[in-house]
Amino acid sequence: xxxxxxxxxxxxxxxxxxxxxxxxxxxxxxxxxxxxxxxxxxxxxxxxxxxxxxxxxxxxxxxxxxxxxxxxxxxxxxxxxxxxxxxxxxxxxxxxxxxxxxxxxxxxxxxxxxxxxxxxxxxxxxxxxxxxxxxxxxxxxxxxxxxxxxxxxxxxxxxxxxxxxxxxxxxxxxxxxxxxxxxxxxxxxxxxxxxxxxxxxxxxxxxxxxxxxxxxxxxxxxxxxxxxxxxxxxxxxxxxxxxxxxxxxxxxxxxxxxxxxxxxxxxxxx
Numbered sequence: 001x002x003x004x005x006x007x008x009x010x011x012x013x014x015x016x017x018x019x020x021x022x023x024x025x026x027x028x029x030x031x032x033x034x035x036x037x038x039x040x041x042x043x044x045x046x047x048x049x050x051x052x053x054x055x056x057x058x059x060x061x062x063x064x065x066x067x068x069x070x071x072x073x074x075x076x077x078x079x080x081x082x083x084x085x086x087x088x089x090x091x092x093x094x095x096x097x098x099x100x101x102x103x104x105x106x107x108x109x110x111x112x113x114x115x116x117x118x119x120x121x122x123x124x125x126x127x128x129x130x131x132x133x134x135x136x137x138x139x140x141x142x143x144x145x146x147x148x149x150x151x152x153x154x155x156x157x158x159x160x161x162x163x164x165x166x167x168x169x170x171x172x173x174x175x176x177x178x179x180x181x182x183x184x185x186x187x188x189x190x191x192x193x194x195x196x197x198x199x200x201x202x203x204x205x206x207x208x209x210x211x212x213x214x215x216x217x218x219x220x221x222x223x224x225x226x227x228x229x230x231x232x233x234x235x236x237x238x239x240x241x242x243x244x245x246x247x248x249x250x251x252x253x254x255x256x257x258x259x260x261x262x263x264x265x266x267x268x269x270x
Contacts, residue, residue, distance in 0.1 A: 062152055064266040065204030065258075069126040069147045072261050074101055077145065078130035078254065087249030089242040096132040096141065096250055100180030104128050107146070112190070115173045119207065122158050123149030129178045131185045132250060133215060140185040141212040141246045142177040143254050148205040158207075159200040168198040169225045175209045187217030194238040195247045197226040199255060204262060210251035212243045226251075 068077070078101060084094030107116065107124035125147040132141050148155065162168050174196045179188040192213040199208045213220065224236045229244025238244060 058266075059152075061262060061266045062204060065201075065206060065262040066125070066147060068258070068261055068265060069104060069128055069145070071265065074128075074130075076261055077128060077258065078143070079257065082132065082250060082253050084249045084253060087252070088245050094245070094249055095135045096246075097135070098130050098132050099140075099183045100131045100178060100185060102127075102129040102131075102178045102180070111176060112172070112174070115175065118162075118167055118173055119146065119148075119158075121150070122154050122205070122207070125149050125205070131178045131180060131183070131188070133184050134246065137184055138215055139212055139241075139243060139246050140177070140188050140215045141210055141250050142175070142185070142188070143210040143250050144175060144178075144208070145254070145258065146207040146209070148207065150205050152202065155200060155205055156202045159202050162198065162200050169227065171223050171225075173198070174223060175211045177211050177213065184215045188213055188215075191219045192217055193223050194220045194241075195224055195226050195229050195243040197247050197251050199251065201255075204258075206258065208251055208255045208258070210247040210254075212238075212246040212250075214241075214243075 078098055080098050082096040082098075084096065086092070087094040104126055107119075107127050110116075110127050110129075111119065127144060127146050129142055129144040132143065133139065134141075150158070167173055174193050175198065176190060177185065177188045177193060179185050193211050194213045196211040197209060201208065210226075212226075220238065222236050222238070224234070224238045224244065226244040226248040228234060229236065229239035230248060231239075234240075234244070
């Protein structure tokens with residue numbers, strides 16, 4: 001079925017064909033269409049890079065992400081220095097310096113029993129960890145990348161469970177820090193954990209986490225999840241000291257760098 005060209009009306013109310021679109025107008029429309037598609041594509045890519053899509057990535061991207069633990073240099077996964085513009089309390093800038101990198105390993109003894117049980121459905125391919133300190137050397141923060149053996153539906157199921165059951169807010173599911181001997185983090189143990197965050201990605205077989213504490217090794221009786229510590233009016237010691245900002249800010253930036261590495265790897269010709 002085809003349709004004729006729409007009609008208009010002249011001054012005597014007699015039908016007349018509408019003016020045919022000229023070549024310049026058609027060309028302009030085509031250019032707008034191309035630009036529009038480009039903007040949409042760029043928006044999708046940008047959303048993935050900053051973690052805003054909340055949707056599963058393509059199979060090739062998912063596969064590329066799962067192999068980064070052995071194909072990307074440690075300085076790209078955990079940069080020696082991380083800039084946290086606006087990441088501190090009140091929007092203050094932060095700078096974190098890496099003081100230790102743990103040897104890549106499996107997950108044995110890397111998590112407390114309950115967190116290990118919660119993560120068990122997605123398995124453990126490799127665990128990478130690094131510990132940082134802030135510019136004043138007052139705080140220490142361990143950030144980790146857990147590479148799982150799960151497929152995309154498995155990661156989505158775990159992410160949904162963490163969100164619905166608020167597992168990332170439970171103090172009995174805090175990640176363990178990496179306490180490296182001979183560094184500011186030498187005394188950063190389980191009892192020194194003050195704030196933490198856990199993010200289960202759905203576009204990659206990876207769990208990103210961070211846990212922060214004081215560099216002087218003081219124990220903490222009331223650790224608080226970073227999400228709660230960042231809320232206005234939070235009065236715990238962790239919140240007042242900005243340790244929620246330390247954990248959340250560093251985890252966010254390591255996750256962003258990871259996503260950029262995934263994009264770079266997935267664009268390389270096979």
